[in-house]
Amino acid sequence: QVQLQESGPGLVKPSQTLSLTCTVSGGSISSGGYYWSWIRQHPGKGLEWIGHIYYSGSTYYNPSLKSRVTISVDTSKNQFSLKLSSVTAADTAVYYCARALRSGFLDYWGQGTLVTVSS
Amino acid sequence: DIQMTQSPSSVSASVGDRVTITCRASQGISSWLAWYQQKPGKAPKLLIYAASSLQSGVPSRFSGSESGTDFTLTISSLQPEDFATYYCQQSNSFPRTFGQGTKVEIK
Numbered sequence: 333q334v335q336l337q338e339s340g341p342g343l344v345k346p347s348q349t350l351s352l353t354c355t356v357s358g359g360s361i362s363s364g365g366y367y368w369s370w371i372r373q374h375p376g377k378g379l380e381w382i383g384h385i386y387y388s389g390s391t392y393y394n395p396s397l398k399s400r401v402t403i404s405v406d407t408s409k410n411q412f413s414l415k416l417s418s419v420t421a422a423d424t425a426v427y428y429c430a431r432a433l434r435s436g437f438l439d440y441w442g443q444g445t446l447v448t449v450s451s
Numbered sequence: 452d453i454q455m456t457q458s459p460s461s462v463s464a465s466v467g468d469r470v471t472i473t474c475r476a477s478q479g480i481s482s483w484l485a486w487y488q489q490k491p492g493k494a495p496k497l498l499i500y501a502a503s504s505l506q507s508g509v510p511s512r513f514s515g516s517e518s519g520t521d522f523t524l525t526i527s528s529l530q531p532e533d534f535a536t537y538y539c540q541q542s543n544s545f546p547r548t549f550g551q552g553t554k555v556e557i558k
Binding site for chain 1: 452483485487493494495496497500501506538540542543545546547548549550551552
């Protein structure tokens with residue numbers, strides 16, 4: 333059973349960089365066949381796809397966030413990470429990591445972590 | 452970006468009712484559509500993929516269908532554990548986009 337777990341600071345100051353890591357267990361990122369994804373949900377709102385990474389390091393980002401987003405992978409630790417720079421209060425959200433099939437459907441999700449941007 | 456528009460935004464129903472939720476894509480997405488269920492404080496859960504395929508472990512009272520750019524999620528007989536918010540998602544093109552959600556509430 334694949335499990336994903338987000339970790340990182342729950343509070344980030346405006347203009348700083350939000351950094352989160354997703355640790356995958358029950359399966360190897362380097363086995364291929366899946367896209368390791370980040371999605372966020374603003375409080376009380378819908379879901380926004382941030383981007384994904386393949387085990388090889390190939391990425392795709394949402395154009396609305398592309399200038400501020402970096403997703404990276406560490407296959408030795410079976411982890412992938414999200415960095416979002418120059419954050420504002422509008423980046424306050426629950427951040428989820430998830431596994432996407434080649435089809436793009438998200439079949440396993442982490443529990444989510446709330447990140448608040450505030451001074 | 453492909454816009455996904457769900458209707459209704461909320462529905463009140465009773466246990467045993469048949470519930471139908473619709474998702475309309477702003478352009479053709481073939482069958483590249485999924486449905487997710489989200490309960491408060493929890494991550495979304497994949498219910499239906501490829502418009503009509505039931506994810507493993509999901510009860511058969513959930514079904515999906517498509518007609519052109521309109522997609523439907525049907526719960527044939529609503530159970531207490533089905534009260535939640537439901538989202539559609541397209542994976543035809545990037546960026547992946549979701550509908551705004553439909554909240555199924557107790558009547």
